[in-house]
Amino acid sequence: MDFKSFVGVFILASCFAFRAFAQNPGKTEITVPGQFVLIGNTTGVSDLKWKQVRSIFKGERSFWQNGSSVLLVLPASNLPVAVDIAKQVYGSDVAGMQKFWLALVFQGRGKPPIFISSEEEIIRFVSQNPGAVALISATAKNRASEWLIPIIEK
């Protein structure tokens, strides 16, 4: 196989990737779920768009506008809300969410999030740590009303 053939294979592969991209523009787009709410401490934001929330929880932002570090808190796999978050934010199951973070940290391209196995602990952690942000189940909303960040532009 000569060089031209392999350049052809490369172009074909690239076209294939772009075709998949073009044909499924909305495949990973989701509607904002109603099963969980966003809480945060000293983030400097009054509300966030769902697109921004997904971006933050994928480790794509290191700092808040006010300069504090983004400190991600995720539910451990034992919490039912973890299933919803994995599906809506990462487009996968809980195992996929865990693998996503294992890989990102290993690449050196993301700060490891903190996994906590109780929603009470998640709320307490967020309340004690500036920059911390978490998604908790909507049923726990009243216990964390002080830290709620509305998600807008659904």
Add this chain to the structure above:
Amino acid sequence: MNISYYSGSMPINRLKAIFLFILLFSLSGMAQTDLPTVNFKYFGHLQIDAELVEKLNQKGTFSHASYAHVGEQDLFVTAQISKRISFLGETVVRPDAKSSSFFIPSIERAQLKFDYYRNHSFLIGKFHSPVNYWNDTYHHGRLFFPVIDRPIMFSYLIPLHTLGLRLQGQNLGTLRFGYDVVLGNGISSTDSKDVDMNKSLTLAAHIKPRDGLRIGASYYHDLILGNFSGLHSGHVGSSHLSSATRYKGNIRYELFSISTAWFSNNLELLHELSVNRSKSDSLGIAGNWSSFLYAGYRFNKLIPFVVIDYLDVSDKDLHINSMVSARYALGARYEFNPFCNLKIVAERLASEELIPLPRHNHPPSPSVYELKIQFAYGF
């Protein structure tokens, strides 16, 4: 958080005082939180191989062997030292036939990262050169490899590690643009010393226009003084000319790479293309290239896949052994959970030149058939 201080009678000169001041200034950010900031992880793999090796000058006659072996064992650590300074270290114990225990420790990554502005960072230390998707993403984590072996180009063309300075940006704008600019010691250097003033330059950029898709390109330049390769550059071993026979002049080494990685919920596609120009005063410019194509499709936890891997090194090259090699593989990966998977691969290696492929234990052969089973883990 408990911070203990060392107090001794060691004299401190001005340089040390400045260093100490910078260190304490950095550590002062730790006072913001009392979280545990150090994370340890462990990665590794175990493998079983069976192979048929065609004997030299005896077409159709094969020797055979099968064996289990312990693969690389990888201790990985990250630490948030201050609000803006973090550390990443990766130390691997890996097989080495020259060692009395057949294993040697190796520092694969040791990097300090300073996040100076939003998603822009400055790094210093030892990195995996960000020349393509594979080297920038998988490192030594077999758990993350979609297949068992690295692309062939990693034993020939790719400058695996760089020790130096790096500017990095990531997830910028709607296309999630990322860049890397690396100034490093280069291929001639070792982890402890560089022999000349020439430094390698890596310019790399990528975009992630949608989840799972990353497209990148890079350029690498180095002047290899005396055609000497340091121990950890990836440019040593049977793939490269031995010290006794090698050309002793300088080599101007350039590498252009393009990567397309597309990992959706079902389809997995990875293509790496690298084109290398090596210029010497003796034979002029040698053009080499390599292409790696992986395609897989996910059925829940099972991902069958195919691999086509090709390398062409010019006869005019004075840095690498000239050869044409190809690998065709068919296999499957089964993911038990995010922390453990099993891969099975049947492959054929073919070579026009009778040079043994590095990281394969078989002798020189025009044709090798292999069946491999690998358990990879990380936690």
